[in-house]
Amino acid sequence: MSLLKEVFSTSATRAFLSIVMGFLVGAIFMMVSSEDVGKALESGGLMDAIQAALRTVADGYAALFRGSIFNTRADDLATALRPLTETLRLAGPLIAAGLGISLGFRVGLFNIGGNGQMIFGILWATWISTRMELPVILHMVVAVIVAILGAALWGALVGFLKAQTGAHEVILTIMLNYVAISLFTWFIRSPNLLQAEQAGGTPKAEAPAFTAQLPQLFPGTYSLHLGFIFALIAVAVYWWLMERSAIGYRFRMVGHNPHAARTAGISVERTYVWAMAASAAFVGVAGANQALGTQVGYTETVHAGIGFDGITVALLGGGNAVGILFAGLLFGAFKAGGPQMQVIGVSPEVLGIVQGAIVLFIAAPPLVRAIFRLPSLASTPALDRLRAKLQRKETTS
């Protein structure tokens, strides 16, 4: 019994069960939304409808597999493996953004300004990649660094305002999202700033110069590019920073108990500034991915909502580097597999529902426990708080 409890109290198991639950919710949605099921019910009755329902779900998830991991219908191996490379390509920015948001969480900061931070980094990276001429590789490296620094600056601004005025970072980041995106739109609508030459009146940036593009890892075969390697490096950096370094230790200290940190001589305000900058820097890696991992021009939607998706990745990843890596891969697979599902007539929206449901189950552990009848003694935040309160009462009197 205690072994079972041990196993189920680990976050990995809970994450896995949440994913299972998410897919079940998605299956229900597919059954309900399927026209085949409705028709079968009318013509053949209940048994036929159940059969049709199961077939729909099987077909749907099979299409997801074909679209994201291995295409069983391909003629040759290289083509069959393309979906996997697409998953990796799309997972790169999700992983990087997830790391950034997660770093914020661990310092007690809720950074929902990932989109704005990405865009601010992209703004300057676009400048480098479309308005400057530099040798190959160097151009790309400079653009990536500028994307990261730009994002970090936008994040540091949040930390600075929070430290100086006490304003809540949620409000600050939401508002700065608007500012950054509008600023970028204005830049790419102004011909003498960043607008592409053929764009006319619409806001659009040029494609990055070839020298600034993230090089493809398998040129000609797959569009997977260096961005994924950057994401892997980011995972390693995050791990070292948060688990091994003194700075990360101070980040965590402030996140757990700012009072104790202050008493220990840590400047909590300064830590907020650095932590927001670090959080945004990781998001900036995602920005570099978006702006430099393309061969065509883009508009302000280049952020693709990854700043927000990063929140779900961070929550599923449970704060640790490897967890975030896998969470990013999963959601990258969803992005890659969506079109295949659409091809066979399943609404790709089902993946959004699966994604949302997974995070919902993660965020509400008691729900998962109740469904799987797991031992209830494991801790939940609310229960922990209550217990801590009662204990405190007990010890102070």
Place this chain on the structure above:
Amino acid sequence: MKLELQGMTKRFGPVVANDNISLIVQPGEIHSLLGENGAGKSTLMNLLYGLYQPDEGRILLDDTEVKFSGPGDAMAAGIGMVHQHFMLVPVFSVAENVVLGNEPTNAIGALDLATARERVRDISARFGFDIDPDALIEDLPVGIQQRVEIVKALARDAKILILDEPTAVLTPQETDELMEIMRQLAQEGTSIVFITHKLREVKAVADVVTVIRGGKVIDSVSPSTEVGELASLMVGREVDLSVDKVEATAGATVLEIRDLVVVDERQQRVIDGVSLDVRAGEVLCIAGVEGNGQTALAETLLGVRNVSEGTISLAGEDITHASVKEVLEAGVGYVPEDRKKDGLVADFTIEENFMLDGSYSKPFTKGLSIDFASRHAHSEDLIKRFDVRTPSGHTLVKKLSGGNQQKVVVARELSRELKFFVAAQPTRGVDVGSIEFIHESIIKTRDSGIPVVIISTELDEVFNLADRIAVMYRGKIVGIVPPTISREDMGQMMAGIMPEGVSA
């Protein structure tokens, strides 16, 4: 009203907080519940007050079984409770507070304050309390606020009054007055359950003493029992509460505070012209009723509060406006008053907690990285030297008992290179065994030639440790006296009066 508890048991997960507790409180009796912190006294009272539901056991009032699903039920049945931390609304008047939750209303449903005032006056007159029903709570001294709490309970016809550590916030004089009130209430037939861990008070006022230890009733004894015997009943072994120490050999002045003024957020002068010298090799205790500027003084020394006027210097170096980090690096060891809030990170391991103020240097870090091997060795050493009872250094601090948590804080602070050591309430919420150990550590620190300042509201602790005692009242030092001063004179000083014939 007669109160009887039969076989009360309350479990929190695997922890049995109350284990088959039975006791009887006769009408008009002052029944003292004596026990260490964490013995289960408050759990028992929360069961009685309907805040918790018992897993087993029965509550009988005048021999009839009752069941409470919340404090409302308990109040309706005639049980009143005065919590350790008052449940009063500071910006409301006395009358408003007394009727809160049970407001008299007139025909159209508006609050009938006249009746409320009348109630307060009635009860005040009956017990000789001097309470103005229109005074705002925030303007009243703590002792009077406590009386308002008592009036609140009596206004709801409480026949059984529970007082949870009521003397923690009072001066010795106010404590005496409270005891007088308790006797008077008992004479009028109110039963009183008096929760405390202070032996002196038990002996002074109780009719019956029930000792609780580890969630169980150990014994019911008469208050005439020897103090030493009560203490060993409470702790479960022989205790020697005195501290062995040799005469201090005070050296040169190390810490110099001159005309210090500190103003808080509300522009109150929390420290109002304090000057102090602390010499190498002495323990200076700062005594006083809680909230008279002692905490602020400690925080100012550390650098978390800004100094408005005056200077602080440590070994000739001016640290008046130094940051916390600079103060710590200058060699100040600091044990904060509230260890859970300021002294520890509950979700960190013991090893990580040893590192809180050491994350910039050896033995914890090497370059930008944490030096895990050296940290582990250092922390194993501290765990052994400071007798921290734990399965390992990787145990989360929140899983430790209060005493062991405090040893972690003390170990961390004393293990640094120190020029000066200050500890606020070093043994609050700590078991007797750990108190002995911490006191010994403090004296050892003194004997190694480091000046020590102990801030404490526990007079026993002050008398045990101090070589000199500075008494604070309303942000000022009333006087600095030797520990040979009588408790009565001490009490006067804590109320701001310098007694005649006492010289610094």
